[in-house]
Amino acid sequence: MKPIALITGATSGIGEACARKFAQGGYNIIITGRKADLLKSLADQLKGMGADVLTLLFDVRDAKAARAAVDSIPQEWRNIDVLINNAGLALGLDKEHEGDMEDWDIMIDTNIKGLLTMTRYIVPGMVERNSGQVINIGSVAGDAAYAKGNVYCATKAAVKTISDGLRIDLADTAVRVTNIKPGLVETNFSVTRFHGDQQRAEGVYKGIKPLTGDDIADVAFYAASAPKHVQIAEVLVLATHQASGSVIYREG
Ligand code: NDP
C-alpha cells in the first residue's frame, strides 16, 4: 500500500508543487483547499501521475469545517503518513501602527490557528500508530522581523515555536516534525499580499532569481524520505542572492 500525504493549501504554489512531488514519489495524496475547481484539476493531474487522490474542500480557519472534512476521510485513507501544513498567506506590507486589523486576523487565523487545528486533528492518529511526519511551512520571516513584515513575521515565528513544541512533545514517539523556512519563492504569495496588484507583486522578484515551489517541495520530500532515525528539524532555504529576510542582492 502506498503512503499517504495530506497537504493543506494545495491549490497553488508550494502546496501544489508538494502534491506533484509526493505523487511522483509514490504517495497517494489528500489535497485540501478552498477552490473546488482547482482541487479538481489538480486531482486529475495527480491521478494522471499514478496517484490515488482524495480532495477535501474547506477553509483551515474554520475548525468545525476542518473537523467535518477530517471525519469524512474514508477508512482506507485514515493512516496519514505525512501532514504538510502549508496553507498560509501574508496580507499587506505596512508599518505596524498603520496596519489593517482585518488582515492581521486573517493571517493569525490561517497561519497559526489553521496550522494548529490540522495538527490537533491529524497528529493523534500518527501518535497512535507511532509513525508519521509533520512538515510545517514556516518562513525566513519567522527568524527575524523585516521592515513592514511585523504581523506576518510574527505568525511565522509562531510556526517555529509551535513546530519546536510539537517536536518536544513527540520526542517519545517516532513521529518527526520539520519546519521548512523558505525565503523568496515566486508563487501567488505576493499577489495575495498586495491584494491582487500584479505589478507590485512582480517587483518583489525583480533582479533576483527566486526559488520555485518545486525547490521547496524537493526539501519537503527529502525530509519525509530521510531514514527513520533522522529528523530534519528545521531547514532555511534561500535564493542564492538572498542572505536573510531583509538582505537581498538584486541585479540592475
Ligand atoms: P500561494 O498564494 O501560491 O498559495 C497559498 C495556498 O494557501 C493557496 O492554495 C491558498 O488557497 C491556501 N490558503 C490560504 N488561506 C487558506 C485558508 N484559509 N484555508 C485553506 N487554504 C488557504 O503562496 P505560497 O505557495 O507561496 O504559500 C504557501 C505557504 O508558504 C504559506 O504558508 C506561506 O506563508 C509560505 N511561504 C511562502 C513564501 C514565498 O515567498 N512564496 C516564503 C516562505 C513561506 P486560496 O487560493 O484559496 O487562498
Ligand code: 8X3
Ligand atoms: C515569505 C517570504 O521574505 O516575503 O514568507 O516574508 S518573505
